Amino acid sequence: xxxxxxxxxxxxxxxxxxxxGALETAGGAQELxxxxxxxxxxxxxxxxxxxxxxxxxxxAAGIALLIRFQLMNIFTQxxxxxxxxxxx
Numbered sequence: 001x002x003x004x005x006x007x008x009x010x011x012x013x014x015x016x017x018x019x020x021g022a023l024e025t026a027g028g029a030q031e032l033x034x035x036x037x038x039x040x041x042x043x044x045x046x047x048x049x050x051x052x053x054x055x056x057x058x059x060a061a062g063i064a065l066l067i068r069f070q071l072m073n074i075f076t077q078x079x080x081x082x083x084x085x086x087x088x
Contacts, residue, residue, distance in 0.1 A: 014066035021059030021079075028052035050086035054079055 028051020036045030057079035064072035 010065060010068075014062045017058055017062030017065060019062075021055050021057075021062055023055070025052055025055030025059060028055050047086055050082060054082040054086060057082055 028048050030048075031044050032048025032052060035041045036048045057075055061072060061075035061079050063069075064075050
């Protein structure tokens with residue numbers, strides 16, 4: 001199923017996804033490095049990895065939406081699946 005949005009709505013959604021993906025990737029990397037690696041907390045290490053992966057996928061989904069890439073739905077579903085793993 002292809003996401004059909006007019007370009008006027010697609011641009012702000014893509015930019016929001018890019019900004020949130022970049023922020024989440026940076027936050028996940030901070031948790032992974034500072035809490036997970038330096039302080040050796042296993043839970044922070046795992047959630048940091050999932051945060052970096054989910055943020056990177058959300059960033060990729062935003063970029064794919066911005067350039068109207070054909071596989072943008074796969075990126076959004078993958079980001080949602082990774083984020084649901086980190087929440088449980």
